[in-house]
Amino acid sequence: MSNNKESELRHLFGDTVELTTEDGASLTFRILSELEVGEGRYAVLQSKEMQQEGEIEIFRIVSDSDGEPQLESVTDEDEWELVAETYDDSQFGSDERP
Secondary structure (H helix, E strand, O other), X not given: OEOOOOOHHHHHHOOEEEEEOXXXXXXXXXXXXXXXXXXXXXXXXXXXXXXXXXXXXXXEEEEOOOOOEEEEEOOOHHHHHHHHHHHHHHHHOOOOOO
């Protein structure tokens, strides 16, 4: 679990990234974090609407044939939860609370 590497997405896109939904709508997300969990790289994103609810979205970062990063939805619930817990731990500390 590492977040030491400079944010590749922030380097390419700045603090926000615009994604297009399957129905063609465009959504803007703030890049909260990039994490390495196990063998995977992940982006933790949040829209303004999600921020109001305290929610996040997690995407897997994969490289296309040109080596450019692409975002894939994480559909496996266990994988999503593992990354979300890793993100929470990086923001709020581990489960060990005083």
